[in-house]
Amino acid sequence: METLEFYRNLPKKVCVECGQEIEEQHESYLYECERCIGHGND
Template sequence: MLQSPVEFFRTLPKKVCPECGEHIQEQAESYLFECERCLANKEE
């Protein structure tokens, strides 16, 4: 039986920053793979 699209997206695991392991709060149209703190540290 196929899962409804709503249920599919609801059950996806949260995105995790590969640098520090912190959960990334996703936003619509966001393709970030690292958290904002790690991105800011790389810019310095």
């Protein structure tokens, strides 16, 4: 149970550009939210 508690207590990942919380997915290494990633393509 201690291992599970460790992972549950990790802080949420936030976008380095705007500070919005990023909903992480398995094997995701993104540091920007989808909105900020989209702005880079303008």
